Amino acid sequence: MIRGLHHVGIAVQNLEKATQAYQALGLVVEKVETVASEQVRVAFLPVGETHIELLEPTTPTSPVARFLEKRGPGVHHLCFLVDDVGEAMAAAKGSGLVLLSESPRVGAGGSRVCFIHPKSVGGVLVELWQDDHA
Numbered sequence: 001m002i003r004g005l006h007h008v009g010i011a012v013q014n015l016e017k018a019t020q021a022y023q024a025l026g027l028v029v030e031k032v033e034t035v036a037s038e039q040v041r042v043a044f045l046p047v048g049e050t051h052i053e054l055l056e057p058t059t060p061t062s063p064v065a066r067f068l069e070k071r072g073p074g075v076h077h078l079c080f081l082v083d084d085v086g087e088a089m090a091a092a093k094g095s096g097l098v099l100l101s102e103s104p105r106v107g108a109g110g111s112r113v114c115f116i117h118p119k120s121v122g123g124v125l126v127e128l129w130q131d132d133h134a
């Protein structure tokens with residue numbers, strides 16, 4: 001069901017500053033975009049087969065803004081690549097995991113995504129990602 005680790009999401013206060021830090025480590029920004037459904041601006045930086053996703057809230061009510069208030073900047077979620085997000089959601093739900101939405105949402109790059117409650121996965125917020133062309 002899971003094809004790989006698509007990205008590690010990191011909550012940041014300032015996308016430009018955070019991006020500079022990762023660029024100093026030698027990473028390169030692949031793209032920056034605003035994801036309306038999650039009220040965030042994100043930067044993707046490839047690392048081998050996976051990516052770092054930096055997330056900056058665009059509104060005070062964004063889930064990432066609330067995360068920053070509670071826990072400060074840092075690792076926010078893990079995202080797994082799946083072939084079919086609907087199937088992956090049904091399987092997760094069937095196994096008793098709590099999904100944060102009943103149907104997939106539109107994520108970065110036109111992907112179809114769903115989040116699983118951190119309480120279901122040992123305190124880690126998990127995102128399931130289906131590429132838009134899949």
Ligand code: CO
Pocket residue numbers: 007009053077079127
């Ligand atoms: Co993500």
